[in-house]
Amino acid sequence: MDEPATEAFLAHRNLLFTVAYEVLGSAADAEDVLQDAWLQWAGADHEHVRDRRAFLVRITTRQALNRLRTLQRRKEAYVGPWLPEPLLTAPDVAEDVELAESVSMALMLVLETLSPTERAVFVLREVFDIGYDEIAAAVDRSPAAVRQIAHRARRHVDARRPRRRVTADESRAVLKSFRYAAETGDPQALLAVLAPDVVLMSDGGGVKHAALRPVVGAERVARMFAGGIGRFAGAFTTEPTLVNGHPALLVRMGGEVDGVMALSVENARVTGLYYVRNPGKLTHLTSETPLTLR
Structure with a gap:
């Protein structure tokens, strides 16, 4: 393949x-898709491709x-809730409001409710x-x-995503309060920062312990955290990070990475x-994933 095409x-x-x-919610599968797209691009007749960007987006x-x-077939056999694969992202992703919203855990989960074509x-x-x-x-x-498909999908997503965008400062403030409450296991502090209808989803994939169904309600979520922290006193620590363009917590147990916790925030x-x-x-x-809409 010639150098300009590469x-x-x-x-x-x-x-x-x-x-x-964004179509898959899986970084590992996205990397495989890029390998397949590269092979297809390598075998294309580049002289007759008028818009290389459009052609590459199409085959991808x-x-x-x-x-x-x-x-989707793998998800049907998945143990417990399936969550999108989290990406460590650079501050510039968070600063791009449109990009950050499009890769947020909350929106990615809404996209899971659409058909593949939708x-x-x-x-x-809507994104690109x-x-x-x-x-x-x-x-x-x-x-x-x-x-027609775009109209139907837009209506479906708009009915399920937050009505108001939350600023990065708002998210960081709530994350700070939640982090204190989670690390101390203080039930009152947890109840103060959790919305009454908060939903906790944990993805262990059958490898790590996790709730097999979403946990709904501030009191139930607070009890889970308070009880869990009590069992791991001194071993449970969190570290602020940026995941999918939003503030999140890297969770460690005994110094080892246990997982990552992303948050959705509304009304503080x-x-x-x-x-x-x-x-x-x-x-x-372990390293930042570069994302872009352009």
């Missing part, structure tokens, strides 16, 4: 990874859709602002059908706790 792929690699990750989306259907269309249209004709070519549908309280403990999903926490 350079074109490398120039758009971060964009292609972001597309694949197709590969991601194929992978997503396989991934998810791909929503991501390409790609035209209907290009999306149609990527998902093998007509532009008119894509418009925690509405969602997403605790990923599955070791297979913690491989992207």
Whole structure:
């Protein structure tokens, strides 16, 4: 393959990874998709590709859709709740409000409720602002059908995501309060920072202990934390970090990384706790993953 074609792929690699990750919710699968996209790009007739970025996004989306259907079968056999694979991200991801929202744990979980085609269309249209004709070519549908799918997916997502964007300062303030409450196991401090209808989801993947169903309600979540911290007094510590563009906590037990806890915040309280403990999903926490919408 000629050097300009190689350079074109490398120039758009971060964009292609972001597309694949948002369609799949899995960094490991997104990396595999990029390998397949690279092979397809290597065998393409580059002289007849008018828009290399559009072509690369198209083949990446197709590969991601194929992978997503396989991934869905794996999720059906998954032990307990399935959470997106967390990514350690740089401050510039958090500063890009649109990007940070698009990769937030809360929105990624909403995208899990869409069909594969709906998810791909929503991501390409609403996140990356790609035209209907290009999306149609990527998902093998007509532009008119894509418009309908986009409208349906947008309505579905809008009904389930937070109505107001939370600033980074608000998130950090709530995270600080939650961190103190979680490390001390103080029930009153926990109740003060948790929303009444808070939902705790923990993902152990059958490898680490985790609740097999979401835990709903401030009192139930507070009791779980208070009881758990009591059993691991002195061994449970947390460290602020940035995961998927948002403040989160890296959790250690006896000095060893146990998992990562992402938060959803509304009205200065925690509405969602997403605790990923599955070791297979913690491989992207050692170095920052570059993400981009462009």
